[in-house]
Amino acid sequence: MAEYFSDDMIVCRCEEVTVAEIKEAIRQGAKDVVGVKRRVRAGMGLCQGRTCEKMVQQIIAQELGAKPWEVGTSSARPPIRPIAFGDIAKGIVE
Amino acid sequence: MTMEFDAVVIGAGAIGTSVAYHLAERGLKTALLEKGDIASGSSSHCDAVGLICDKQPGIDTKMGQYSIDYYEELAKKFGFDFEFERKGCLYVCETEPEFAAAEEYMKKQNADGYPLRMVENKELCEMEPHISKDIYGALYTPPSGCIAVSPYKVCFAFVEEGKKYGLESYTYCDITKINLDPKTNSVESLETNYGTIKTKRIINCAGAWAPEIGKMVGLNIPIEPRKGTNLVSEKCERLCNNKILEYGYMMSKFDGINFKRNVSPLVEEQNIAFNLEYTQANNLLVGGNRLFRGFDTRTEIETMKAICERALRFYPELADINCIRTYSGVRPFVVDHLPIVSDVDSIPGFYICAGHEGDGICFSPFTGKQMAHIVMGEDTDFDISKLDFARFGK
Numbered sequence: 001m002a003e004y005f006s007d008d009m010i011v012c013r014c015e016e017v018t019v020a021e022i023k024e025a026i027r028q029g030a031k032d033v034v035g036v037k038r039r040v041r042a043g044m045g046l047c048q049g050r051t052c053e054k055m056v057q058q059i060i061a062q063e064l065g066a067k068p069w070e071v072g073t074s075s076a077r078p079p080i081r082p083i084a085f086g087d088i089a090k091g092i093v094e
Numbered sequence: 095m096t097m098e099f100d101a102v103v104i105g106a107g108a109i110g111t112s113v114a115y116h117l118a119e120r121g122l123k124t125a126l127l128e129k130g131d132i133a134s135g136s137s138s139h140c141d142a143v144g145l146i147c148d149k150q151p152g153i154d155t156k157m158g159q160y161s162i163d164y165y166e167e168l169a170k171k172f173g174f175d176f177e178f179e180r181k182g183c184l185y186v187c188e189t190e191p192e193f194a195a196a197e198e199y200m201k202k203q204n205a206d207g208y209p210l211r212m213v214e215n216k217e218l219c220e221m222e223p224h225i226s227k228d229i230y231g232a233l234y235t236p237p238s239g240c241i242a243v244s245p246y247k248v249c250f251a252f253v254e255e256g257k258k259y260g261l262e263s264y265t266y267c268d269i270t271k272i273n274l275d276p277k278t279n280s281v282e283s284l285e286t287n288y289g290t291i292k293t294k295r296i297i298n299c300a301g302a303w304a305p306e307i308g309k310m311v312g313l314n315i316p317i318e319p320r321k322g323t324n325l326v327s328e329k330c331e332r333l334c335n336n337k338i339l340e341y342g343y344m345m346s347k348f349d350g351i352n353f354k355r356n357v358s359p360l361v362e363e364q365n366i367a368f369n370l371e372y373t374q375a376n377n378l379l380v381g382g383n384r385l386f387r388g389f390d391t392r393t394e395i396e397t398m399k400a401i402c403e404r405a406l407r408f409y410p411e412l413a414d415i416n417c418i419r420t421y422s423g424v425r426p427f428v429v430d431h432l433p434i435v436s437d438v439d440s441i442p443g444f445y446i447c448a449g450h451e452g453d454g455i456c457f458s459p460f461t462g463k464q465m466a467h468i469v470m471g472e473d474t475d476f477d478i479s480k481l482d483f484a485r486f487g488k
Contacts, residue, residue, distance in 0.1 A: 015375075028250070029265060035131045038138055038246050041375070046328055046418055077393050077420050082328060085380070086413030089402035 002055070002062040011059070012052040014045020022056060026063045032072035033057060046082065049074050095289035099125045099262075101469060102284060102293045104307055106263065107137040108245060108454045110299030111252035112462025113447055117297075118259035120466050125291065126253065126263040127284075129303075133249035136301050136454060139391065139423020141324060141379055143337050143371060144456035145183055146239040147210060148344070151202040153480055154432070158453070159208070160475070161460035162241050168459055174251035177244040177374045180237035182336040184213070184222065185344070186408060187230050191353065192342045196233040210235050224333045224411050233341060240337055242371065245455045252462070264288050272296065272310040274441065281443030295469060297445040302389070302426040304448035311441055315434070316486055317449045319424035321387045323397045326419040327378035333409055334370050334378075340408065343367035357404065364400035368408055380405050380412065384425070384452075393420040425451045435461055436483035437468060445469060446483050 005011075007020035017040050025039035033049070033056055036042050042056050043049030049056070057068040064071070083092070099122075103114040106128035114126040128134075144162050149155040169178035187193040193212070200210045213221065214231045221234075253263050264286075271285040283292045298307045301317075308315035342355040344367070357366070366383045373379060383397055398420055405412050428434065428449035438444045447465045450457050464474045 028254070029132065029263070031131065031266065034134070038131075038133060039250065044375075044419075048419060075421075078395065078398065079417055079420070082416035082418050084414055085325070085327070085402045085405065085417055088325075088398050088417060089406055089413070091399055 002058040005055070005059065011055050012042035012045065012049070014047050015041040017042040017052075019059060022059050023063060026060060030060070031064065032060065033074050034072060036060060037074055043074050096292060097125070097289065098292040099123050100293065101125075101295040101297065102127060102291060103297045103299055104269065105298070105300035105303070105448075106132040106249060106253065106265065107135050107299070107301055108133075108248055108458040109301065109447055109450060109461055110297075111249040111256070112458045113297050113299050113465045114261055114263075115252040115256035115259075116462040116466035117469060118256045118261035120470060121259075122469075124256070124261050125293075126256075126261060127267040127269060127286065128263065128265045129267060129269075131265050132253055132263065133246035135303070136423050136425055137249050138246040139421050140245055140322065140425070140452070140455060141369065141371060141381060142242050142245055142373065142455070143183070144241045144243065145235065145337070146208060147183055147185055147203070147233060147235040148339065149453075151199075151206060153478070155203065155206065155208065156476065157460050157478075158456055159239065161457050162239065164459040164463070165241055165243060172251050172255050174247070174254045176247035176251040177242070179242045179374070181240055181242055182237050183235040183240035183339070184218070184336045185233040185235075185339050185341040186218070186225070187232055187341045188355070188407075189230055189342070192345055193231045195345050195353075196341050200233055208239060210239070221336065222334055222338070224409055226408055226410060229408065242337070243455065244374070248455065248458060269307070269310070272307075274311060279441055281441065295443045295445070297447055297465060297469065299447045301448050301450070301454065302424045304426065304446065308446070311444055313438065313441070315446060315448070316428065317434075318386065318427045319389050320427035320451065321385045321391065321422055321424055322382050322452070323393060323401065323420060323422040324379050324381040325398060325401055325417050326421070327380065328416040328418050329376045330378065330415050332372040332376065333411060333415075334372060338368075338370040338408070340368040360396065360400045361404050364397050366400045366404045368401075368404045370405065370409060378415070380417075389424060391422045391424060393422050426454070427451050430485075433457065433461065433481055434483050435464055435468070435478060435481040438483055
């Protein structure tokens, strides 16, 4: 599917990262989702990659000739959705 | 396949990338080996500032100041942007005794020529309009002694700029063996998944993982992983204008001072030291703590809770801002809180450059440059014999 993405298409909406920028990150040595994230911020925004991660995987897989499940996911970290600092302090973290 | 290099640097964090850059710049054919990706360990799981005011007076502060000024030089020289910014720093004092202790510290630093000064409550509230109105005062460090950078971009920058001098980086590299000359015990080669690499010089910059590399050549390197956690906010107003840290934490750690902060058992037990900064992407980083948990870097819910509790004491408006992410990483802890930047007497050609704990980002440019001097057999820019590995044998 990644072959249909044009270079100027925005993949990560939260951080406004394009296909071309993701390809550049891969050229600089990114081999997985976290590597792309660290280089161009795809997946670092409000939704934490919930929307773009699958597309990022497909682009990396296409560029490196790998399978999408071979290029990893971002690390699982709390919170599972945005939560106010005040609520965390009160212990409402489930 | 056999490759040959003048120098091989192990570890592509803030220290290893800087060392590799400086060796390549000096004309050595240099390889950088990393078991994961560039900046995938401590250097992407930390905060983003370099300070002089969290250092002990003396060599510690001198290295910090050198590094801060050198960062500025590199920011101008490099084509690769690593988000360098000068900013002020406020060590906030919750109470009068903390303020008095901070003032003592300030006097020592002033005597060495560093322009730190105390700000009282009124001025503090003007400088930081969102801070709690009842904070007693703060120790202020002007932007001459405090900077912000993106720590992982610093690593990418050193690698990309190093490539201009011929630096080669090998990521996802497994080192299985280090071979020493049986007669002289000097460095000969490494066995890796990229094949055999011949070299006469190995610089161990593996941070918290440096002891694993040390074991391969029979060295006991006394570095332990110490965990730290930070919380990331959604993009929001820059709640603070300066880097904010709490002074009371530093005080409760000083030897010989019997000082206890007025904090909850949870904050005490989680070893929380409040700090706050904004990033260029307009997220806030809220931290932090230090705990010994081995290499377990999972975020702990109790830590999150304790950091938030402490942060709200200083910045109540955080209560309504969202946290979108947390991260935890390990810092390379050394018992005397000084890094090891040194050759090793018993193994010619083997060098250690690790153990910076929470100062790796700050000390990165300084360390890389000094390590290059040591490897080239030159004098360092000033006496750093306190960082010698031999100090642990005494």
